[in-house]
Amino acid sequence: MSGESVGFWILSLISVFSAIMMIVTKNPVRSALNLVITFLCVAVFYILMSAQFLAAVQVIVYAGAIMVLFLFVIMLLNLGSPEALIEKGTIQKPIAVGLGIFFVVLLIWSQALITLPQAESRAEVTQFQGTVEAIGLSLFNPKLPWLFPFEITSILLLVAVIGAIVMAKRKV
Amino acid sequence: MFSDVGTQHYLILSAVLFSIGVMGVLIKRNPIVIFMCVELMLNAVNVTFVALGRHFGQINGQMYVIFALAVAAAEVSVGLGIIVAIFRSRETIDINEVNLMKF
Numbered sequence: 001m002s003g004e005s006v007g008f009w010i011l012s013l014i015s016v017f018s019a020i021m022m023i024v025t026k027n028p029v030r031s032a033l034n035l036v037i038t039f040l041c042v043a044v045f046y047i048l049m050s051a052q053f054l055a056a057v058q059v060i061v062y063a064g065a066i067m068v069l070f071l072f073v074i075m076l077l078n079l080g081s082p083e084a085l086i087e088k089g090t091i092q093k094p095i096a097v098g099l100g101i102f103f104v105v106l107l108i109w110s111q112a113l114i115t116l117p118q119a120e121s122r123a124e125v126t127q128f129q130g131t132v133e134a135i136g137l138s139l140f141n142p143k144l145p146w147l148f149p150f151e152i153t154s155i156l157l158l159v160a161v162i163g164a165i166v167m168a169k170r171k172v
Numbered sequence: 173m174f175s176d177v178g179t180q181h182y183l184i185l186s187a188v189l190f191s192i193g194v195m196g197v198l199i200k201r202n203p204i205v206i207f208m209c210v211e212l213m214l215n216a217v218n219v220t221f222v223a224l225g226r227h228f229g230q231i232n233g234q235m236y237v238i239f240a241l242a243v244a245a246a247e248v249s250v251g252l253g254i255i256v257a258i259f260r261s262r263e264t265i266d267i268n269e270v271n272l273m274k275f
Binding site for chain 1: 176177179180181182183184185187188189190191192193194195196198199200202204205207208209211212215218219222223225226227229231234235237238239241242243244245246247248249250252253254255256257259260265
């Protein structure tokens, strides 16, 4: 067993367990903390797949910024006791769990049906693919199609900032 | 099965995480937790992108993940702003009571 296998199996168990705990627990703050654990596991998966830059960005943006935003809104709304939002015993929950299990069986079955075409290059080539240098060379290369979407992303983020301010401000 | 971890393992893992996210969206009534489940689904898809990009030896998968990340950040900021605005006007965010746009 290689190191990648050991890391993969341990972290996949942890990530799936904390994802399940996220939707089982009733307290939104505990859901957020379980989701942070899952995000950190995904960051380590990126490192295992030799995407180091994405791992750093995952930790900074997802586990840092986005989850702080979630916790901030939970704190801001101050929903009081979590009993205010406890799910009553409806027919909805078992149907949802059944459909979810059906969905995961369907996805895994569809993956068992196909066989991925074997690529010509493996670890020797992909080892340096996730570094900041390689990502930057691809992202800012005018011959590749990533430069224009990168510029458009700035407009998207500007619109998001203005939208969030307009949405959350009080009526003046 | 336990010896060598390949692309297929990562795809199955991301399928499981995506399905857990789908289940959370269907079960939960708190829109903040529903947003968290949507983020989990986005992460599962990102794992798929990176795994397939590594499998084929191309960098395109990681590029897509970068743009998906920017879109996710924008979506979360606007979505949480909408939740705060709804809470301010209706004093509740229970999605069974906020059903004005339900057909």
